[in-house]
Amino acid sequence: MSEDQPPILESNALYHVYSSKAEDGNVVALRGLHVKVNAGEAVAVVGPSGSGKSTLLKCLGGLMKPSAGNVSLTGRNMTRLTGQELVELRQKTVSFIFQEGNLLPHLSAVDNVAQPLRHQHVRPKVAKQKAMELLEELGMGHRAKGLPATLSGGEQQRVAIARALITNPRLILADEPTGALDPITSREVLALFKELHEKKGVAFLIVTHSAEVADFCDRSLELRDGRFVAQHGADFEVDDLAGTRELLVDDIGTVAFPPDILIQMGGSGRYEVEDVGDGRLVLVAAEDAPSLLSKDGLKPAENCPACNHSYADDDTQRCPDCGSSRPMV
Numbered sequence: 058m059s060e061d062q063p064p065i066l067e068s069n070a071l072y073h074v075y076s077s078k079a080e081d082g083n084v085v086a087l088r089g090l091h092v093k094v095n096a097g098e099a100v101a102v103v104g105p106s107g108s109g110k111s112t113l114l115k116c117l118g119g120l121m122k123p124s125a126g127n128v129s130l131t132g133r134n135m136t137r138l139t140g141q142e143l144v145e146l147r148q149k150t151v152s153f154i155f156q157e158g159n160l161l162p163h164l165s166a167v168d169n170v171a172q173p174l175r176h177q178h179v180r181p182k183v184a185k186q187k188a189m190e191l192l193e194e195l196g197m198g199h200r201a202k203g204l205p206a207t208l209s210g211g212e213q214q215r216v217a218i219a220r221a222l223i224t225n226p227r228l229i230l231a232d233e234p235t236g237a238l239d240p241i242t243s244r245e246v247l248a249l250f251k252e253l254h255e256k257k258g259v260a261f262l263i264v265t266h267s268a269e270v271a272d273f274c275d276r277s278l279e280l281r282d283g284r285f286v287a288q289h290g291a292d293f294e295v296d297d298l299a300g301t302r303e304l305l306v307d308d309i310g311t312v313a314f315p316p317d318i319l320i321q322m323g324g325s326g327r328y329e330v331e332d333v334g335d336g337r338l339v340l341v342a343a344e345d346a347p348s349l350l351s352k353d354g355l356k357p358a359e360n361c362p363a364c365n366h367s368y369a370d371d372d373t374q375r376c377p378d379c380g381s382s383r384p385m386v
Contacts, residue, residue, distance in 0.1 A: 063132035065150070065228050065260050066094040066117060071126035073112050086112040087123070088283040092262075096227065099254050099261040101271035104280035110264035111232055113280070117262065118153060118230045119143050131227075148177060152221035156233035158213040160205040160220075166212075167192060167201040170219045177224070184223075191219040195249070211242035218249065229253075231263040235270055240382040241374045247273050269385045358384045 073087040086109045094100050104110050115121035117128055119135045127136045131150055135143055152173075160169045167188045174184035192198050195215045205213055214234065221229055234250075235243035251273060253259040263270060271277040279287040332339035357374075360367055364379040374383050 062096065063129070064093045065096045065098075066092070066128075066130055066262065068092045068117060068123075068128045069126055071113070071116060071128065072124045073109075073116055073121070074124045086283050087116065089126070090283070090285060092117065092278075094228065094260055094262050097254070097258040097260050098276070099250075099263070099274040101274040101277040102262065102264045102280050103266065103268070103271045103277055104264075105266060108280045109283040110266075110280055114230055114232050114262070114264045118151060119147055120153075148173070148224060150226060151228045151230060152224060152226040154214075154217055154221050154229060154231040154234045156236040158205070158217040158237075160213055160216060162205050165202050165204060166197065166208065166216045169205070169216055170223055173220060173224050187223060188219070191223055192216070195219050210237050210239075211245065214238060214242075214246055215249075218246070222253070226259065228260045228262070231261065233265055234263060235267065236265070240384070243267075243269070244374065272385075356385065 069091055071087050071090040071092070072085070075084040075086055077083050090113065092100075092102075092113070102110055102113060112121065116123045119128070119130070122136065127134050129135065130146055133146060135146070138146065160166075161172065164172065167185060170188035170191055171181070171184040174187065175181060189198065189201060192201050195218065197212060197215050197219065200208060200212055200216075203212075205216070208216065214237075235246050238246060247270065250261060254261060261274065263274060265271060277289045278285050279289075328340040328342055330338065331341045357368065357372070361376040361379065361381055362384060363381040364376065366376050366378040368383065375381070376383065
């Protein structure tokens with residue numbers, strides 16, 4: 058990316074608050090997040106359920122208006138656009154992939170894929186022809202007439218990917234894209250993402266709880282309680298993390314460390330209390346508690362954890378002895 062080219066996606070001081078009449082009051086889902094995705098870059102946002110991942114994706118994609126802060130897509134501030142301007146900008150730039158595929162149940166696979174072009178007033182015959190070409194490319198040509206209910210989870214996700222690609226997006230926003238898939242199908246989908254990323258320069262922002270999905274990306278941001286607490290990968294920018302040096306402890310004892318301190322500690326993980334006193338806490342890392350994000354990359358296991366079969370140099374994804382899926386470690 059040239060120095061004068063803006064990031065394809067960027068947010069500044071992003072907050073989102075869910076109003077609630079419950080006794081506990083409003084819920085702050087996002088707490089001043091800074092996110093930047095450059096053209097052709099793949100970024101993962103990793104965190105447990107309830108950390109704010111899906112809310113972040115919706116705000117970044119313009120599907121939800123943030124409570125404060127702004128989001129820019131190809132240099133244009135989405136929070137200042139009219140509804141029609143926002144729709145047109147998204148149609149030209151970004152596509153979405155969700156965990157369940159979100160296919161229209163009454164339309165065939167090919168018609169689901171062609172639907173975005175029809176919304177752009179492309180002639181039905183042209184839209185359907187391009188949809189068939191994409192399905193063929195993804196190995197789904199033989200299932201083009203099938204309704205979503207007749208497709209497997211992996212087939213539905215491939216149709217969803219084809220639908221996302223038909224507008225030639227520069228950016229794909231994906232919410233747990235492999236969460237509903239078995240391990241082998243999940244790796245096939247990730248291999249497809251990698252090909253799109255490397256050969257066609259498609260940028261990705263993927264929210265996930267899976268370290269294997271995060272390993273596909275160039276950078277991974279770890280989200281906890283609406284804040285980024287760690288980052289791994291290339292082009293590290295500490296500004297993407299929370300800017301405060303406060304040490305936050307809530308009523309149930311959950312601690313949020315400043316990002317620069319967390320980096321010096323060695324990243325997120327499990328720590329043991331070595332000493333504690335009035336206003337003083339000494340922590341040491343537990344040896345068997347690695348970070349949620351892999352620093353060295355993942356690779357197929359050498360032995361089956363179920364029956365101890367040795368894979369040797371075999372690249373099979375399913376154990377020939379017991380049928381278990383081969384894990385990534």
